[in-house]
Amino acid sequence: MATIYDGAFRTILNDCRQLIIPVINEIFGENYTGKEEIRFFPNEHFLNQMDEADKERITDTNFTVFGKVPKKYHIECESSLPDGKITIRLFEYDAQIALDEGEVTEETLTVTFPNTAVLYLRTYKKTPDKMKYVIITPGGTVRYDVPIMKVQAYSLDDIFGKGLLMLIPFYIFSHEKNFAEYNNNEQKLAELKAEYRKILERLDRLEEQGIIGAFDKRTIIELSGDVIKEIAQKYENVQKGVGDIMSGPLIETTARTILNQGISQGISQGISQGISQGISQGISQGINKNQKETALRMLKRGKMTVEEIAEDTGLSIEEVEQLAVLPIV
Secondary structure (H helix, E strand, C coil): CHHHHHHHHHHHHHHCHHHHHHHHHHHHCCCCCCCCEEEECCCEEEECCCCCCCEEEECCCCEEEECCCEEEEEEEEECCCCCCHHHHHHHHHHHHHHHHCCEEECCEEECCCCEEEEEECCCCCCCCCEEEEEEEECCEEEEEEEEEEEHHHCCHHHHHHCCCHHHHHHHHHHHHHHHHHHHHCHHHHHHHHHHHHHHHHHHHHHHHCCCCCHHHHHHHHHHHHHHHHHHCCCCHHHHHHHHHHHHHHHHHCCHHHHHHHHHHHHHHHHHHHCCHHHHHHHHHHHHHHHHHHHHHHHHHHCCCCHHHHHHHHCCCHHHHHHHHCCCCC
16 A cells, blocks of 8 residues: 555656755754756665675665755655664665765765655554664664654645645545545545645746746646545545546646747747747647647656546647657667
């Protein structure tokens, strides 16, 4: 079950990576502006094992934010009851990430551990506010905290007010304990559905203001639907009622918005060239580049047909088919 949530977490980070910046600011007290470069690194790591085959470990995230000083981050998404095992896994990941990028100079090994945190989707009485590493070495003891972000501690106003939009697909966890009541009480279910309609309205406003793009909004909504489908699978009324709300807007996927973004980009390029031919050429190039980039990302997601992608991006089916045969990286 956890792989559904892990997959949603990895997807929103990789497809809408700038959404991680407000989360990093919230967890680690950073002051990133959102314009920093974010570079992801391989999530697969192999732990060297004595007398047995190397063991593969797959992290949820492993990336560097290039601010004034580049900083490496490692964040894991967790939905299970805290049992101490995740702390061991985290340290294994961190040590291997550090070793993978370690440097040896004149027989001196230098390793840099990432800034690590855990995103807990469910909060239990046993869920701590932080984890801690204590590393005892012959040269001294190193100890530091691993912060924990509890999704259920954030209201919708918190999420939108702090720009923590990547938490929206997991907001439904805040209502999980009431699913049985929602499933059997039409009034309570109507209140939950109304709350999700407000989420859509707020996302629409952010798109209109240019704070998020059409693709980011679509990804948030689609992943929200995936998580709701998984978490509420035993509660048909909840799954269908809220799930339908989150799947309905996807038919709006605004090829027009994507087109307008391309036009705006193209006009700026054309004006900078200072001639009408440049404007025309810039518009064309801007539209085409934006459309193709969006189509490639949709193809990578693997959830839409070629025909649907063509309709949503304004490309022809032939153009999408040509993109489909390119290597997806």
